[in-house]
Every structure is written in C-alpha cells, then in structure tokens.
Amino acid sequence: MSFSQSFQEILPNVLGRLPSLIAAVVTFISTLLLSGLAARWVKKTLKLKRDNPDLIVLLCQFARWAILLLGTLLSLEQINFDITSFLAGLGIAGFTIGFALQDIARNFVSGILLLIRQPFAIGDAVQVAGTYSGEVLDVNIRDLVLKTWDGERVIIPNLAVFSNPIINYSEQPKRRRTIHIGIGYGQDIQAAMRVFLKTLQETAGVLAEPAPAIFAEELGDSAVTLVARFWVNQKTHGPLDVHSDAVLAINAAAEAANIDLPYPTQTVRLEQL
Template sequence: MDFEGMLQYILEGALRFVPRLVAALVMFVATLVLSSWVARWVSRTVRSKIDDPETVKLLSRLARWGVAVLGTILALDQVNFDVTGFLAGLGVAGITIGFALQDISRNFVAGMLLLLRQPFGIGDAVKIADHTGSVMTITTRDTVLKTWDGEMVILPNIDVFTSAITNYSELPNRRRTVFVGLGYDEDVSHAQRLFLETIRGVEGVLAEPAPTVYAEELGDSALTLAARFWVNQQAHSLLETHSRVVQAIKEVAEQEGIDLPYPTQTVRVAGGGTS
C-alpha cells in the first residue's frame, strides 16, 4: 500500500471513529450530570427516613458511582472497547474483595435491609437477642443500644438482622402484671373485687382494655393473684404506673386487714414442740 492509500485509509478510519468518540463523550458527560442528580435525589429521599448523616452520605455516593460506572461502560461500548472483558475483570475483582471483606459486606447488606424494613427507629425501646434498651444510632455497619443501666451496646447489623426483635415502642399500649400473695384464710372474691377497684383508680391505668384480677396458682404459703392492667406508655411512665399500682394494692390491703403473707417455714422438733 502506497503512502496516499495509507493516508486515505487512516482518514476514513478517523471519520468513522470521530462520531463514535463524540457520542461517547456526550454520553459520559450526560452520565456525570445524571449521577449528580441521582445522588442528590437519593440524599433527599433517604434523609427524610434515616436520621444518620453517614448512612445518607454513603447511600448517596453508592448511587452516584453506580450511575457513573454504568454510563462509563455504555460510553466505552460506543468506541468498541472490550466491555465484556472489562466486566469480567470487575467481576473477578469484586469476588476477591468480597471474600477479603466478607464480614464487612455482610454487615453492610444487613444494614441496608434493616434500613429498608425499619423494624425500629432512633429512640425506640427494643429487645434484640439478650439486649434491651433504647436505640441510639443505626448505621450500615452496626446498631447501638443504650441499656436501662446506662451501658452502650454495639451490635453488628448481621446479628441484629438474624435475631428476634421486640419493639416496645411500636404500639402505645403495654400490659403489666403484678403478682399478689393472698393468705389462704382470706375471701378470694372479696380481695379480687377490692384490688380491681383499686387498680382502676390508679393514675395511668387504662379503662380499656380493662384491668383484671385472677387467681393464678396455689403457692406454698399463699394463693397467688395476678393483677393485669394496661398503660399507654406514650402518655404515662410504664414503671411509675406499675409502682403506683403495687403501692395502692399494699395500702388497701393494710386498710382492709387483708393478709399478704410472706413465705414462712415451720420446723417441728422431734419429741416436743414447734419452733
């Protein structure tokens, strides 16, 4: 091939390539603009549901890079770049990194699922596995609880996701039970009516569902009554209402002379009396 023919061949190839290059550049620039818009949209949407700046920032970046990578691959395809080989290389690299960061990736995925499901929120009173307290923070890595004793517990998200979760704050009404030991010589029906009337008058006890007092079991030194009542924990303190009920039952029992026995033991001495 002479010089003129070679030059013509190069020019024809360039003319065929330039439109593809321009299209690729336009697509790449459009991808950058679109990725920025998607990142802002994700940030606004997630921020309205999650009170965690780090998580919002992370999800926003993931959205930005996801759109950017996809657009870059499409742009490279316009200039006949070997996209298949590139994707295969990314896949191998992803698998390698995944094995190396297995625990981190598991916690991240579990964190994403928890954020989507939202079984609890910041400030909720929860029980997760053997830990009970209020939720301090929720991130893509872990969930932090503050126990009722003031201790901070950091739980990996994979443990949270695979554990039974009890959310005490999800429903406003909670039921409490007070067990009362009643002397065997006492009139059970009278005690039930008296305690029930007393509980109804305690501040914080709901009228509906109505409180109940039932005989629970026959103990060694007393018949056990179970007094059950409901409290709206958004309007009244659960523990304070429980305490008021216990005090009210004790006071009315003392006023009416009702025996609330404590466990006793009788020892018989051989050949004589009792001590």
Template sequence: MDWEGLIRTFLEDVIGFLPRLIAALVIFVAMLILSALAARWVRRAGQVKIKDPETLRALSLLTRWGVLIVGVIVALDQVDFDVTGFLAGLGVLGFTVGFALQDIARNFVAGILLLIQQPFDIGDAVKVGEFTGKVVDIRLRDTVIQTWDGELAIVPNIEVYTRPIVNYSDRPLRRRTIRVGVGYEEDIGRAAKVFLETVRQIDGVLADPAPTVMVEGLGDSAVELVIRFWLNQETHSLIEVHSQAVQAIKEAAEREGIEIPYPTVRVIGEGAG
C-alpha cells in the same frame, strides 16, 4: 511503505469508530445526568424517613456511583471494549478483597435494609437480642442502643437484622402484669375486688381496656392472683405507673388486713434414736 494506503485505512477506521464513540459519550453523559437526578431523589425521599444526615449522604452517594458504574459499563460496550473480561479480572480481585471485607459489607447491606424497612426509629424502646433500651443512633454499619442501665451497646446491623426485634414504642398501649400471693385463709373474692379498685384509681391506668384480676393458681403458701392493666406510654411512664401500682396494692393489702404471706418451708425432724 504505502503511506497513502495506511492513512486511508486509518481514516476509514476512525470514521467507522466515530458513531460508536459518539453513542458511548451520549450514553455516559445521559447516565451522568441520571445519576445526579437519582441521588437527588434519594436525598429528598430519605429526608422523611432517615434522620441521620451522614447516613442519608452515604445512600445518596451509593446511588449516584451505582448508576455511574452501570453507565460506564454500557458506554464501554458500545466501543467494543471487552467488558466481560475486564469484569472477570476484577472478580478475582474482588473475591479476595470481598472475603476480607465481607463482615463490613454484610453490616452495610443490613443497615440499608433496616433504613428502608424501619422496624424502629431513633428514640424507640426496643429489645434486640440480649440488649434492651432506647435506640440513640442508626448508622450504616451498626445500631447504638442505650440500655436501661445507661450503657451504650453498639450492635452490628447484621445481628440487628437477623434477630427478633421487639419494639416497645411501636404501639402506644402497653399491658402490665403484677402477681400477688394471698393467704389461703383470706376471702379471695374480696381481695380481688380490693386490688381491682386500687388499680383503677391509679393515674395512668386506662379504663378501656379495663383492668382485670384473675386467679392464676394455688401456690405452696398462697393463692396466686394476677392483676393486669393497660396504660398509654405516650402520656405516662410505664415504669412509674407500674411502680405506683405495686406500692398501692401493698398498702391496700395492709389497710384491709389482707395477708400476703412469705413462702414457707416445713421442716420435719426425727428424734434421736
């Protein structure tokens, strides 16, 4: 056996491989540093928009590992490692595992998109699908909504992301509508004036936009009036102002002798033959 030839060949291979190994190490170290910088940037940028520290930490780790994985793939490619074949092998396993975990992955991605787009914040009053209430937590897999009945609804983020979202807290000004039926014998103009003046005097009702009273239609037993007014929900409770308005309108009708009739049904009978 030609040991001298074997040693010479080995040294030539090592010398030829050494530059690629050094390049791979340099790339890996550079990506290691870059991953730390990227994770730090995500933490700093996310502190402004993301209130949950656990969510922020998860996003930071996801960023760091994502950059590291890219660095490892590029580094292995420098030393002629069959990255494509390796990834293909992982793909078969990944497909099997991914199929089982697809719901978790979809909710995770939807959670990241919600945190980036921010259609609502913690504390906002929202309507998502069948749930209406206050957002108490936004997590990577789900969003927690406390309904007005005090129940906690844990909604998967994929459902939150794919359904229409109504954010009641996104704009401070809100309009409320109250419908009142007035008897046909009443002076509709006078009734509208009384109700309009009543609503104007309620604390929290804005002068601009001004309240309005309009005739909506003719019902079976009453003329339907629609009273609309605006309030600033940052300074006044929407529910309380609405309740005060309903009570004040009823009291004004009683005081001014304006009839608010009950629905009536006429029953026509035939005498026995």
C-alpha cells in the same frame, strides 16, 4: 526518526480515532449530568414517601454510582476498549475480595434491609436477640447503636439485628403490667380480689380500657397467688412508675382492709432420735 516524521505517522491514527474520542467524552459528560438528575429525582421522590434520611442518602448514592458505572462502560466501548476481558478480570477480583469481606458485605446488606423495613426508629425502646435492651441511639447501614437501661453504649452488627427477633416496646402505645399477690389461706379471697380491683381502678395511669383484671392463679405453699393485670398508656405515663404506684396502693389497701399478705413460710420439725 525526527519529531515531524513521528507526528505525521501518529496524526492519521489520532484523527481516525477522534470521532470515537469525542463520542466517549460526550457520553461520559452526559452520564455525569444524568447521574446528578437521577440522584435529585430519587431524593425528591423518597422525601414524599419516607422519613428516613439514611435510606434516602443511600439510595441517592446508589442511583448516582450505578448510572456513572454504566456511562463509564459505554464511554470505554466507544474507544474499542475490551470491556468483556475487563469485566471478567473484575469479576475474579471481586469474588476474591468479596469472600474475604463477606461479613462486612452481609452487615451492609442487612443494614439496607433494616433501613427499608424500619422495625424501629431513633429513640425507641427495643430488645434485640433476647440479649440487648435499651434505647435506639443510631441506625445506619453498618450497625445499630443502643443505650442500655444501665447507661452503657452497645454497638450491634446489623447482621445480628436482622437475623434475630426484635421486640419494639415503643411501637404500641399501650403496655400491660402484671403484679403477683399472695393472700393468706384464712382470708376471704373474693373480697380481697374486689378490694384490689377497686384499688387498681383508682390508681393514676391505669387505663379503664382495656380494663384491669384480677385472677386467682395457684395454690401456693403458704398463700393463694393472685395475678393482677392492667394496662398503661406509655405515651402519657411511665409503665414502671404506674407499676410502682399500683404495688404501693395494693399494699396500703391490704393493710386498711386487714388482708393478710403472708411471707413465704417453711415448717421445720425437729425430732429427737
């Protein structure tokens, strides 16, 4: 069979399919344009409502690829491609791959939920799962990066972050601190409490509201235990710095007022048998 004969046999088939091919190409090009417009619209809309670059990029890409996938399927349908069989095969393959990569997928979904909920931001001091504490260095769709108080860099999978309690120490401006003080049994406890309360009120960084307070907590073996509680605005003062200043001030006030702060004591009695 000559080339001209083959061409003559193929040409009618090509011409018959030409409208479908043109429709498929037009559909796909329109999808490309529409996906770009959708991504820009999502980006513009979210920028007005959220200050989260990672989430904005993620949703823009999701909108773009969702429209591209839909447009590709519509284009294939224009040329009589068996989409049903293709999707069935894709579903089986997707199930197999998804089962193998389920941990990665769960971390991915957890990352999306964390980006949407935003329980913390870059620079916040947090505790995750009761184990890891530190400053948030990075939050993405795969993991959380912390810098611990010892300067170590810890990478925590998002699934562990999302499924465990999170304490955000930076979200509220006011932090409460507690100091335990032991007073000797021979002392005037109420007078000592007034001295220590006045000392706290005069310590720099201790907030006037909520007001500091001192309570008698328990009768110990060698002392009456007092509990001093006060609040610090961590936006203006370091809670640990104010805590240290308060301890030193209480110790100095006790020495000035001759208030006994006894060491724990234990009586040992020796008897000769």
